[in-house]
Amino acid sequence: xxxxxxFRFAPSPTxxxxxxxxxxxxxxxxxxRRVGGEFVLRIEDTDTERNRPELTENILExxxxxxxxxxxxxxxxxxxxxxxxxxxxxxxxxxxxxxxxCTAEEVQARAKERGGPxxxxxxxxxxxxxxxxxxALRFRSPDEGSTGFDDLIRGHVVVxxxxxxDFVLLRSSxxxxxxxxxxxxxxxxxxxHVVRGEEHVxxxxxxxxxxxxxxxxxxPVFAHLPVLVNEKRQKLSKRRDSVxxxxxxxxxxxxxxxxxxxxLLGWGPKDGVEVRPLAEIVELFxxxxxxSSPAFxxxxxxxxxxxxxxxxxxxxxxxDRARPFLSRxxxxxxxxxxxxxxxQERVRLLTEVEPMIAxxxxxxxxxxxxxxxKAMVKGKAAPEMLDAxxxxxxxxxxxxxxxxxxxxxxxAVAVGLVNAEGQPQLxxxxxxxxxxxxxxxxxxxxxxxxxxxxxxxxLARLREARARL
RNA sequence: GCCCCCAUCGUCUAGUGGCCUAGGACACCACCCUCUCAAGGUGGCGGCACGGGUUCGAAUCCCGUUGGGGGUGCCA
Numbered sequence: 358x359x360x361x362x363x364f365r366f367a368p369s370p371t372x373x374x375x376x377x378x379x380x381x382x383x384x385x386x387x388x389x390r391r392v393g394g395e396f397v398l399r400i401e402d403t404d405t406e407r408n409r410p411e412l413t414e415n416i417l418e419x420x421x422x423x424x425x426x427x428x429x430x431x432x433x434x435x436x437x438x439x440x441x442x443x444x445x446x447x448x449x450x451x452x453x454x455x456x457x458x459c460t461a462e463e464v465q466a467r468a469k470e471r472g473g474p475x476x477x478x479x480x481x482x483x484x485x486x487x488x489x490x491x492x493a494l495r496f497r498s499p500d501e502g503s504t505g506f507d508d509l510i511r512g513h514v515v516v517x518x519x520x521x522x523d524f525v526l527l528r529s530s531x532x533x534x535x536x537x538x539x540x541x542x543x544x545x546x547x548x549x550h551v552v553r554g555e556e557h558v559x560x561x562x563x564x565x566x567x568x569x570x571x572x573x574x575x576x577p578v579f580a581h582l583p584v585l586v587n588e589k590r591q592k593l594s595k596r597r598d599s600v601x602x603x604x605x606x607x608x609x610x611x612x613x614x615x616x617x618x619x620x621l622l623g624w625g626p627k628d629g630v631e632v633r634p635l636a637e638i639v640e641l642f643x644x645x646x647x648x649s650s651p652a653f654x655x656x657x658x659x660x661x662x663x664x665x666x667x668x669x670x671x672x673x674x675x676x677d678r679a680r681p682f683l684s685r686x687x688x689x690x691x692x693x694x695x696x697x698x699x700x701q702e703r704v705r706l707l708t709e710v711e712p713m714i715a716x717x718x719x720x721x722x723x724x725x726x727x728x729x730x731k732a733m734v735k736g737k738a739a740p741e742m743l744d745a746x747x748x749x750x751x752x753x754x755x756x757x758x759x760x761x762x763x764x765x766x767x768x769a770v771a772v773g774l775v776n777a778e779g780q781p782q783l784x785x786x787x788x789x790x791x792x793x794x795x796x797x798x799x800x801x802x803x804x805x806x807x808x809x810x811x812x813x814x815x816l817a818r819l820r821e822a823r824a825r826l
Numbered sequence: 827g828c829c830c831c832c833a834u835c836g837u838c839u840a841g842u843g844g845c846c847u848a849g850g851a852c853a854c855c856a857c858c859c860u861c862u863c864a865a866g867g868u869g870g871c872g873g874c875a876c877g878g879g880u881u882c883g884a885a886u887c888c889c890g891u892u893g894g895g896g897g898u899g900c901c902a
Contacts, residue, residue: 369901401902404901475827475828491900521829532900534900535901554896555896557896558831558896559829583895591895592895621838625851627840628840631839649833650833655852705864783862786861787862797862798863800862801863802863
C-alpha cells in the first residue's frame with residue numbers, strides 16, 4: 358500500500374488568520390495540489406485557557422475566501438485528549454517522563470543563580486514527585502547523542518540532544534501541550550509532509566525524540582518556511598503589525614491577488630512572470646525551490662498586484678466584486694453602471710470604487726476644499742470658463758459625451774484657453790468644470806462622467822459653483 | 827548566555843562554477859501619450875555584506891568575520 362502525500366495546516370485559534378499563516382497554508386496547498394496529495398486541517402485547541410472557538414470560524418472563513426480548500430473535516434485536538442494522555446501514560450510508564458512540581462518562578466530563580474542557560478534544569482527528574490494538582494508531566498530528554506532531520510528547504514539540521522531541555526508534556530491542568538499533541542496527531546493522521554514556519558525548527562528535534570520515545574517510527578518530510586517580517590525585519594506579529602487576512606479582505610483586496618502575492622514571498626517562477634493565476638502557480642511551484650531567508654511583506658507590491666488583478670476582471674465580474682463595497686447599495690451600483698469600465702481601470706482596491714462615483718450619488722455634490730482651491734482659486738479664468746461652459750452646454754440638444762466634449766472645447770476657445778495653434782487646451786479648461794460637477798480634481802474621464810450625471814444636475818452644479826466665485 | 831537558521835538592487839526575487847560589465851517585478855525619478863487621474867510606452871537610479879581560501883575561472887563551493895532573524899513558555 359502506497360500512502361498518498363498528506364499535508365496539513367495546524368492553526369491554533371488564538372488569533373485571526375494572518376498573512377503569515379495564509380502563506381503557510383498556501384505553500385502546503387500548492388505542493389499538495391501539485392503532487393496530487395491531500396491537504397487537511399487540524400485545529401490545535403489544546404490550551405483551553407487561551408482558546409477562542411469563534412476564531413476557528415474566522416480561520417476557516419478566510420481560507421475559503423482565499424480559495425484554499427481542504428480535504429475532509431477539520432480535526433480538533435480538543436476532541437482527542439484521550440490519545441494524548443494515553444501517550445503520556447506510556448511515556449511515564451516507560452520512565453521517559455516524570456512529574457514536576459516546580460513553579461515557573463523557581464525554575465527561573467535557579468537558572469539565574471546558576472548563571473547558565475535559562476529554562477528547566479531537570480530538577481525533578483529523580484525526585485519521585487507524585488502526580489498532584491500542581492504537577493506537570495515533563496519529558497526526559499536524551500542526555501547524549503544528537504538528533505537530525507532533513508528539511509526540503511534547509512537541508513540537514515542536527516542538534517545535540519543535551520541542548521534539549523525537559524519540556525512539559527501535560528500541564529498541571531492535565532491538558533496536553535503542543536509537542537505531544539503534534540507528534541501524536543501527525544503520526545495518527547499519517548501526515549507525510551510537515552510544512553510550517555521557521556519558528557518550529559528548534560522544536561523539531563524535541564518532536565522527533567518524543568516520537569522515538571513513543572516508539573512511533575514516524576519520520577515525515579519537513580519543510581520550514583522562512584518567516585514573513587515587517588519593515589524592521591522582525592517576524593510578523595498580529596499584535597504589532599496589521600496583518601490579518603480579514604483586514605485585507607475588508608480593504609478591498611482580491612483573494613486571487615492575495616494568494617498570487619503570497620506565493621512570491623520566498624519563491625519565484627523561473628520564467629519571471631509574477632502576476633498570474635493560481636492554477637499556473639500550482640504547475641510551477643516546488644517546495645524545494647523555496648528560499649530560506651525571511652521575506653518582507655510589502656503592502657505596496659500587494660497593491661500593485663491587486664490593481665493588475667482588478668483590471669484583469671471581466672467588467673461584470675468587477676461590478677459583482679465591487680458590490681459588497683458599495684455602502685449605498687443599488688443606488689451606487691446603478692450610478693456606477695455606465696462608468697464601470699472607466700472606474701475599473703482606475704482603482705487599486707475595491708474600497709476606492711465608491712468615492713470615485715460618489716458625485717453621482719451625493720446631492721448636493723461634496724466639494725473637496727483642496728480641489729476647489731486648486732481649480733477655482735489658483736486655476737486660470739475659472740469664472741469665465743464656468744460661464745462659457747454653462748452657455749455652451751445649455752444649448753446642447755443631445756446629452757452625450759462626444760457632444761459635451763465639443764461644447765467644453767468651444768467654451769475653452771471662447772475664453773482664450775487655447776494653444777499656439779488656436780486649439781482648445783482641455784487640460785486647463787476641464788479643471789473648473791470637473792471640480793464644480795464632481796467635487797474633485799481627479800476621477801473618471803470628465804465627459805463620460807457628465808453624461809452619466811445628466812444635463813440638469815450638470816448645469817445646476819456649474820451655476821452653483823459660479824455663484825460661489 | 828545557549829541552540830538553530832539566514833545573507834543578490836530600498837523591497838520581493840532569477841541565478842546551483844564560465845551564458846553575469848548579475849536578469850525581472852514593486853517602489854522611486856524623467857520623458858512620451860493624454861480632458862484630470864489611472865493605464866500604457868521609453869529610459870534612469872540602484873545590488874552579489876566583508877575577509878580569506880578552492881579553482882584556469884566564484885554571486886554560485888569551503889572557512890572565518892560582521893550583520894540580521896528564530897527559538898530558548900505549564901503559547902503554538
